[in-house]
Amino acid sequence: MEIGMLPISASKRGKLLAAGYTTLHSIARTSPTHLARDIEVSESEALEILNVATRTSTLDRSCGSNTNIIDGGQTAWDMFNEERFSSLITTSCVDLDNILGGGINCKEVTEIGGVPGIGKTQIGIQLAVNVQIPLEYGGLGGKAIYIDTEGSFMVERVLQIAEACIEDMSEYSHHFHKDNQAYGVKMHPNSILENIFYFRVCSYTEQIALVNYLDKFVTEHKDVKIIIIDSVTFHFRQDFDDMALRTRLLGEMSLKLMKLARNFCLAVVMLNQVTTKHIEGSFQLTLALGDSWSHSCTNRIILYWNGNERHAYIDKSPSLKSASAPYSVTSRGIRNSTSSSKRIKMV
Amino acid sequence: MANKLINQMALPKSIANIFAARNIITAKDALSLTEFELMELLDVGMAEVTSAMAHISEVVCPPCQTALLLMEQRVRNESLAGHLPTRLKGLDEALCGGIPFGVLTELVGPPGIGKTQFCLKLSLLASLPVNCGGLDGRVIYIDVESKFSSKRLIEIGTKSFPEIFHKKGMAQEMAGRIRILRPTSLSEFAESLQRIKVSLLQQQVKLLIVDSMAALVLGEHDCGASRQQALGWHVSFIKSLAEFSRIPIVLTNQVRSHIGDESLMYSFQAQSRPTKEDNPVTFDSHLVAALGINWAHAVTIRLVLESRSGQRFIKLAKSPMSPPLAFPFNITSSGIVLLDDDGIEMKGPEINTIHCQVKREKLDFGLLVHFSNLFSFTYSKQTKSSQKSTRTGTRKKLRWETETGMGGNIWRGDRELAPLTSL
Incomplete structure (x- = not known):
């Protein structure tokens, strides 16, 4: 392994190379004093370099001796077992759940996009409520982080959806346990509201800062099971002149989100806007932020109008086949599209 | 929030000085670079950059509220909820x-x-x-x-x-x-x-x-x-x-x-x-x-x-x-x-469709207004008159005349505006 791989500053790396230390092997035998003299740094800095180097080289060596091919990582079989029991968050729309294989997957980054007014924010709020369905009702009993970049989060609407969700749960328990005294739903809409952590982000710098900070926040709040970003696009679409910089920052952000999803076993849902793109002589709709961004999510769902119905289409997923399903937005939240005829009008 | 100064964030003195020396003054400057870019620019190790960024991020990121708190606040502070x-x-x-x-x-x-x-x-x-x-x-x-x-x-x-x-x-x-x-x-x-x-x-x-x-x-x-x-x-x-x-x-x-x-x-x-x-x-x-x-x-x-x-x-x-x-x-x-x-x-x-079907009897009136305003060259009058005119053909022709006669500048905005055509 070479010096170039060490996570140290560029000037120190330069000095090492200039003094003839090219491999980790050569560094490992020197004493800190010797090294300090050789490359003209203070002794404490030299010690630091040695520490980093030995840490890296032990990692390097252990690879060969162990039975595993490489340290870290998992076998496919372990992953399969883990995924079989991994938890899913229902969308409250059975058709949509079916094509998603049961709901929104934890440990994955899911992007949902669509035209204005199609129901992106509604799905976001619904998921923030649904993640809190207790374990005995087949939910996760987790908490939610809602990152609002557009200011479209309406508390009144959350309350409506939360109330409807509790009603549904009590109906469900009534159905299965006739003696509903013991199994009555003890949840209160206010407690659902209490478990949604809301961040209002006003610029792209705040957005990046927040994603950096989430790591710490989730460590302190272990029961957070979903992070919703509504929308990931807004600020990145407004304030940028330098598109290359935008791509780099977005790339870094999505990597961090992916890491969060994996490390803390939570679902990340990013809502995205649409834009028009000129393809083969005609304008077509596509999700915003460009082509390199579209690689950054695990699953991509596009919401669109199909005649008079709202549909969701799986545009990209490593495990699900592309399919589309109808859904509807009711006063009670996201529901199956067939039940929409029974909708109670808000008068 | 994003324009907060880095030297007021209580970072360790040594790293704060490095940021200042490289002319990275505000949090926005720092967050607009990826961590690798920062590492190159500041000439420090990865670990320092990561910890410094974590600190800056924590200071800059917006406060957390629960939805319940948000609702109580609205109910308390605002008239008519x-x-x-x-x-x-x-x-x-x-x-x-x-x-x-x-x-x-x-x-x-x-x-x-x-x-x-x-x-x-x-x-x-x-x-x-x-x-x-x-x-x-x-x-x-x-x-x-x-x-x-x-x-x-x-x-x-x-x-x-x-x-x-x-x-x-x-x-x-x-x-x-x-x-x-x-x-x-x-x-x-x-x-x-x-x-x-x-x-x-x-x-x-x-x-x-x-x-x-x-x-x-x-x-x-x-x-x-x-x-x-x-x-x-x-x-x-x-x-x-x-x-x-x-x-x-x-x-x-x-x-x-x-x-x-x-x-x-x-x-x-x-x-x-x-x-x-x-x-x-x-x-x-x-x-x-x-x-x-x-x-x-x-x-x-x-x-x-x-x-x-x-x-x-x-x-x-x-x-x-x-x-x-x-x-x-x-x-x-x-x-x-x-x-x-x-x-x-x-x-x-x-x-999302926008229909525009105006009653027929309005038509004559509309054209009249249009003619009277034809030679007043304020942009606003034009839009005013276009409210009432409904016939595309006439309108297009009129617009063409004005455009060729007077040079297109005044009408530039108007070209984007729709003629009312869905009759």
Whole structure:
């Protein structure tokens, strides 16, 4: 392994190379004093370099001796077992759940996009409520982080959806346990509201800062099971002149989100806007932020109008086949599209 | 928040100095670089960069609130639970009380449909005293197209709130609370926004109206991406204005025609559908909102005003709390009046289409007005007259004459505006 791989500053790396230390092997035998003299740094800095180097080289060596091919990582079989029991968050729309294989997957980054007014924010709020369905009702009993970049989060609407969700749960328990005294739903809409952590982000710098900070926040709040970003696009679409910089920052952000999803076993849902793109002589709709961004999510769902119905289409997923399903937005939240005829009008 | 100075964040002295030496002064400077770029630029190790960034991020990132706290705050601090009632019963019910504070509400519709009427009524409502159901505050009305009519404002006032406006001096006081600004360009608009930002909190301003946003943006000379960029900046500024001062902001948008019946689709939709080769090419045009999809994403509530077979409708096309509803309305001397408080629920593409079918008898009148205004070259008069004219052919020809005669500059904005063609 070479010096170039060490996570140290560029000037120190330069000095090492200039003094003839090219491999980790050569560094490992020197004493800190010797090294300090050789490359003209203070002794404490030299010690630091040695520490980093030995840490890296032990990692390097252990690879060969162990039975595993490489340290870290998992076998496919372990992953399969883990995924079989991994938890899913229902969308409250059975058709949509079916094509998603049961709901929104934890440990994955899911992007949902669509035209204005199609129901992106509604799905976001619904998921923030649904993640809190207790374990005995087949939910996760987790908490939610809602990152609002557009200011479209309406508390009144959350309350409506939360109330409807509790009603549904009590109906469900009534159905299965006739003696509903013991199994009555003890949840209160206010407690659902209490478990949604809301961040209002006003610029792209705040957005990046927040994603950096989430790591710490989730460590302190272990029961957070979903992070919703509504929308990931807004600020990145407004304030940028330098598109290359935008791509780099977005790339870094999505990597961090992916890491969060994996490390803390939570679902990340990013809502995205649409834009028009000129393809083969005609304008077509596509999700915003460009082509390199579209690689950054695990699953991509596009919401669109199909005649008079709202549909969701799986545009990209490593495990699900592309399919589309109808859904509807009711006063009670996201529901199956067939039940929409029974909708109670808000008068 | 983003412009916080790094040297005031209590970072370890050594690393703070390095940031300062590399001219990375604010959090924005630091966060606009990736960690690798920072490592190269600052010439320090990965571990230091990561820990410094974690610290900066923690300082900069916005505070966390639970949704419950948010709701309690709204209920406690705001009159009418954060809504400006429109006094249109059906609409108010659908919107949980009226135009919400802190977000953008958009009115879109063809000329002459009643957008300005709606704005006039709203500005009156915001200025009314609290015991009459108003917000008892000042109103800033940004009138881009010079369509604000003070006479009409007083008329609406006296007709809808006679008990207030017949009291001596009250009409003067109410109307005195509404301040009209007339910026002529986007840069002037930006300037007045900056001034508004300062005065919003001190002056008890309770409503901001921009009539119309589209005229402002489309009037600019540059097109395409740079215009999009300029709009983007304004949108995020207005949004933050609404957010921090917690007032409702109402903006109007114009329409333009969209040639061809092929609506925008995703690429996967195009494959699944049979191509319509056998159909003869149609040049049907329909109306769409003048400011495009990027803008539409930014507004929280979109109200579409349209007319279908002689009847005007107000449609709730986008709202986070209500199903899409359409209400028939009429314009009377007291402003907009709903004919039916039970909305008609809409489905599918109907929600976003904008119809414009004006009654036939208006036509002669419209042309007359048009001719009288033909040689007055203010932009606003043109739009005024175009409200009434309905015949495309004539209009196109007239426009062509003026354009060739006078040089295109005046009409540049107009080219983007739609001729009213969907007759």
